[in-house]
Amino acid sequence: MTQPLAHILAETIRVRGPISVAEYMAAALGHPEHGYYTGHDPFGLGGDFTTAPEISQMFGELIGLWCLLAWQAMGSPARLVLAEIGPGRGTLMADLLRTAQVRPAFAAALEVVLVETSPALRNRQVQTLAGHKVTWVERVEDLPPGPLLVIANELFDALPIRQFERKDGVWRERRVGLDPDGGFVFVAGAESNAPELPAEAAEGAIAEIGEAGLALATWLGRRLCADIGAALIIDYGHESGGIGDTLQAVRRHRYHPVLADPGRVDLTAHVDFARLAAAARQAGARIDGPVSQGLFLSRMGIEERATMLMREATPEQAAALAAGARRLIDPSEMGTLFRVLALASPTLPKLTALNVPQGSSPP
Missing domain, CATH: 3.40.50.150 (Vaccinia Virus protein VP39)
Incomplete structure (x- = not known):
């Protein structure tokens, strides 16, 4: 992982654990240097x-x-x-x-x-x-x-959003963690009772709050x-x-993997x-x-x-x-x-x- 922002985010996750989609998005778009x-x-x-x-x-x-x-x-x-x-x-x-x-x-x-x-x-x-x-x-x-x-x-x-995933009948905040190779990956976080979330949804559904x-x-x-x-x-x-799930990444007028190349897309x-x-x-x-x-x-x-x-x-x-x-x-x-x-x-x-x-x- 040679990109400066990717390295910073990976170190943050290693120290603090998975971060919210909003935190990842805010850093990827608005980090003061990268x-x-x-x-x-x-x-x-x-x-x-x-x-x-x-x-x-x-x-x-x-x-x-x-x-x-x-x-x-x-x-x-x-x-x-x-x-x-x-x-x-x-x-x-x-x-x-x-x-x-x-x-x-x-x-x-x-x-x-x-x-x-x-x-x-x-x-x-x-x-x-x-x-x-x-x-x-x-x-x-x-x-x-x-x-x-x-x-x-x-x-x-372009303003940061939080994402939530329906798992086992409850909403859990979607977070960004690291896979065994050190790459960024979505993981399920703690259960959320945010009032904006619908009471019922299909298993695996994604909801967003901006x-x-x-x-x-x-x-x-x-x-x-x-x-x-x-x-x-x-x-x-x-x-x-x-x-x-409406979160998307674009680079050179083409869609790009969302969690790849933070700060460059x-x-x-x-x-x-x-x-x-x-x-x-x-x-x-x-x-x-x-x-x-x-x-x-x-x-x-x-x-x-x-x-x-x-x-x-x-x-x-x-x-x-x-x-x-x-x-x-x-x-x-x-x-x-x-x-x-x-x-x-x-x-x-x-x-x-x-x-x-x-x-x-x-x-």
Whole structure:
């Protein structure tokens, strides 16, 4: 085991015994020296995965339009904290800020704050957002007070989760231990009575609880009760909690063994939107959505925006615009797998593109 983080985790397990999936995931992604996000840029064709802002400029532009409409619904305050948590390369924010220029008063009101812990990604964001006034913080708790809009695109799927396995009629926390050869392996831990776990499940079933995500949703809900504003969450996941192992690893755009090469591969798990919404609602926020990403972007006018851009585009550019729009909204691509949820201050009017007809299920 020559990789530094693998060695550190193996030694921890030898001293303390098997660790939780959440602890393994937190170290693999965020170790201050050897974590996946700490030292390199994983985005784009040359990295491990591609996110929506890298697929098409229209994604960030339409998020910018949504922010403009939310600002107007807030009464167009003269100062607005615009925060993005986990801003990647800064591409979404760059496209958003370009769109903000269509309403000078909105652009002038913005105080842009990026919540970022990775030195490598922060350096990339500095380059992408050159010419813009931006502040960086490492924790959401450090966001300035006042009217607030928060964007979180493909953030919650990378927050650590706990896993539980049904064995002999009870739930046991799934942990990461070592096999006889020193490799990482899943093992069953102590019995768990966590209230979030279903009372009945088949033998061998896996359940997941994303405590870090729920804590963030709770914090956002409380903040949106203290200061008017909203948070827009875009991620892949399921509408309601269920049974299933969704933990996965990706490297160079291909699936990778989950417990292989910690610190060198991306680890994610599906977002449980029902639990996120419930946590934020219990903290006092109003919930809009979730709806599918395809429906959200269509309601925000992605087809019209694509047509507008194509008028001034070369044939190659027009083809790329069409392909990007299709990838973002087509049900066979990202259109239904990704969902959009808004948390809002209780006094804020319903937000455009996230309304769900009464008595119907979000598409």
